[in-house]
Amino acid sequence: FTGSNSTDDTGVVSYFWDFGDGAVSASADPSHTFTTAGDFNVDLTVTDGAGLSDTTSVTISVSAPNQPPVAVISATPLSGEAPLDVNFTGSNSTDDTGVVSYAWDFGDGAVSTSADPSHTFTSAGDFNVDLTVTDGAGLSDTTSVTISVTEATTNQPPVAVINATPLSGEYPLEVTFTGSNSTDDTGVVSYFWDFGDGAYSMATNPVHIYKTTGEFVVELSVTDGNELSNSAFVTITVDKIANNMIVLLMENPSKLGMSKIQILDKPSDVVVRAIYLHDTNGRLVQVYNPQNVITDTGYELPVYRLENGIYFITLVMNQRDPLVLKLIVRN
Known part of the structure; x- marks a missing residue:
């Protein structure tokens, strides 16, 4: 600071400086170091021999010192088989004045200056990848991540199991x-x-x-x-379905107007769906509902209205071919 340019008709006899940060000086031209950031109003008061004084001020603006950047690195994936493509991110690094450069060393001889580069590791090994970020004042910071690359395995064909x-x-x-x-x-x-x-x-x-x-x-x-x-x-x-089932026409020729069908060894899953009666010309004479003519041992078919002669009974069953029986009617 310079205060010696101050004037008085009889001469300045004293100087008093207040630097605004708690420090003072009585020198005409002092020097002072501000150790913290801020705006400081510095006052100079000069006094002559008659005790008359005058004060003037100046503002000193002190900024904070530049801080080094903080390098932040991320990588995806961190491991895998060669060749392994990895995406790196460095743009999350920070600095008070801004990062101005990125320097990547991928540990395999390759480098990059991109903020968010991608790199392919072609061989197996553990690679220490370094990221160095630098700000405009030349301050820098470095961080690292390890990428683990394994040997590529040969894909094997599947094994079919049936x-x-x-x-x-x-x-x-x-x-x-x-x-x-x-x-x-x-x-x-x-x-x-x-x-x-x-x-x-x-x-x-x-x-x-x-x-x-x-x-x-x-x-x-x-x-x-x-x-x-x-x-x-x-x-x-x-x-084919085993034909162990035995079907007998018990009343043949029929007697008393009734024809009896007996089924032996019928599997439980075999069901008679319908019973048809045809004459020798193939003409349908009668249709019987099995549920209406069923007995404990088979079926009883009323034939008392039929004329004497030869007829054919057809049993229609699930899971089997139709079974045809020859019936002689003598009423």
């Missing part, structure tokens, strides 16, 4: 297939079933009904995400 229950039976045969036990190192993404009878499915565990007899080779093809595939096979045997 299960079927039952493997054989009488038609119509319902079979439950299971393909979910198939395996793959990266996961099975699709299933394709060929049931061998012209039907197909893309379900993992389908159910299929075989409506004809024969041996059917079922193929399951499974595919992974890299389009590698594998197949497994199983044979389904579908037989």
Whole structure:
């Protein structure tokens, strides 16, 4: 500060400085150090020999010293198989006056000056990636992140595993297939079933009904995400319905206007749906509702209204071909 340029007709005899931060001085031209930021009103009071005085002021503006930046780094993903593409973010770094430059060292010989670069690591290893940020005053900060890269593994084809229950039976045969036990190192993404009878499915565990007899080779093809595939096979045997059931026409020729049908060893799942009576010309003579003529051992058909002669009784059953019986009527 300079106060010696102050004037008086008889001469200035004293100087008094108030620097506004609690410090004072009696020098004509003092120096002072402001240690904190702010606006400081500095007063100079001069006095002559007669005790007369005058005061003037000046404002000193002190700013805070520049702070170094803070480097902030993020990376996605942090690990994986080579070649590994990693996205880095450095733009979240901060500084009081603003970051002016970014310097990336990816640890494999590659560098970048982008705020948010991407980099591909082509070999396996642990790579210490450094980010250095610098502000306009040349102050800097550095932070790091480690990227772990493993050797690339060779994708293996899936292994198709097929299960079927039952493997054989009488038609119509319902079979439950299971393909979910198939395996793959990266996961099975699709299933394709060929049931061998012209039907197909893309379900993992389908159910299929075989409506004809024969041996059917079922193929399951499974595919992974890299389009590698594998197949497994199983044979389904579908037989005709075993005809162990015995059907007897007990009153033949019929007596007393009644014809009795007895069924022996009838499976519980076999149901008589309808009973038809035709003459020798194929003409439909009578239709019987099985529920109306059923007995403990079979069926009793009233035929007392029929003319004497030969007729044919047809039993229509589920899961079996119609059964035809020859009836002689003698009323």
